[in-house]
Amino acid sequence: MADPFSTAILTDFDGTLAPIITDPAAVRPLPGIGSTLNRLASQFGLVAVVSGRPVAFLSERLAVVDEVALVGLYGLERSGARGEVIVEPEAEKWRSVVEHAARRLKQELPADVTVESKGLTVAVHWRSVPAMAGIAAAAAERVAASTGLKAHPGRMNLELRPPMDIDKGSAVGALVPGYSAACFVGDDLGDLPAFAALDRASAAEGIFTVTIAAVDDESPPEMEAAADVVVSGPQGALDVLRWLADHAADSRR
Numbered sequence: 506m507a508d509p510f511s512t513a514i515l516t517d518f519d520g521t522l523a524p525i526i527t528d529p530a531a532v533r534p535l536p537g538i539g540s541t542l543n544r545l546a547s548q549f550g551l552v553a554v555v556s557g558r559p560v561a562f563l564s565e566r567l568a569v570v571d572e573v574a575l576v577g578l579y580g581l582e583r584s585g586a587r588g589e590v591i592v593e594p595e596a597e598k599w600r601s602v603v604e605h606a607a608r609r610l611k612q613e614l615p616a617d618v619t620v621e622s623k624g625l626t627v628a629v630h631w632r633s634v635p636a637m638a639g640i641a642a643a644a645a646e647r648v649a650a651s652t653g654l655k656a657h658p659g660r661m662n663l664e665l666r667p668p669m670d671i672d673k674g675s676a677v678g679a680l681v682p683g684y685s686a687a688c689f690v691g692d693d694l695g696d697l698p699a700f701a702a703l704d705r706a707s708a709a710e711g712i713f714t715v716t717i718a719a720v721d722d723e724s725p726p727e728m729e730a731a732a733d734v735v736v737s738g739p740q741g742a743l744d745v746l747r748w749l750a751d752h753a754a755d756s757r758r
Contacts, residue, residue: 614641718736719741
């Protein structure tokens with residue numbers, strides 16, 4: 506293992522630290538996730554959760570120390586040194602557009618299709634009604650086309666975001682410079698840009714990197730194909746993070 510203090514440990518949240526369930530508002534991380542992240546934060550140079558969730562959601566669910574960096578909404582938000590939420594200024598200009606899109610989607614779609622409004626993004630979920638996938642996706646695409654938002658596919662959902670060159674890849678690319686090693690744990694298509702960012706950092710800066718896919722029967726095949734290491738779902742991700750916490754001291758002996 507590389508020197509822990511020169512190593513960045515980065516991870517997604519949904520599907521990686523927390524199981525995917527029907528109601529996105531009810532998602533909780535696996536027991537032990539928060540304490541493991543806190544242990545890692547005391548042992549490694551950087552520990553960060555890079556997620557599509559808002560920073561406020563991550564902070565509430567994870568209950569981690571301030572030393573764990575939280576990057577929300579694919580990089581549109583991040584936690585500050587004193588726990589405040591810092592928003593990309595350009596993204597803030599799109600807040601009213603996103604709110605309008607969320608209202609339209611709630612009006613146009615049946616109540617059993619979940620419209621998850623996140624402030625600067627809005628996601629349409631059809632996990633509880635798979636038969637509505639085509640109708641839900643078509644509505645999201647129409648709203649995206651009429652508002653200028655960009656549609657991004659996920660696991661049984663489609664998310665509308667501001668048309669900015671910000672994603673988990675740009676977020677990770679901004680976090681890892683200066684470290685000699687970095688890893689990222691993810692589960693879905695939105696995590697592929699983070700994998701690619703580590704690949705670029707490895708090629709350009711010589712950073713030792715590892716990409717880890719936490720997969721299940723629903724995972725897109727692209728995840729396993731792109732990853733250096735494959736584990737079984739959130740429990741597999743937790744096992745990896747615990748192993749890193751348990752063995753950090755070994756590399757300093």
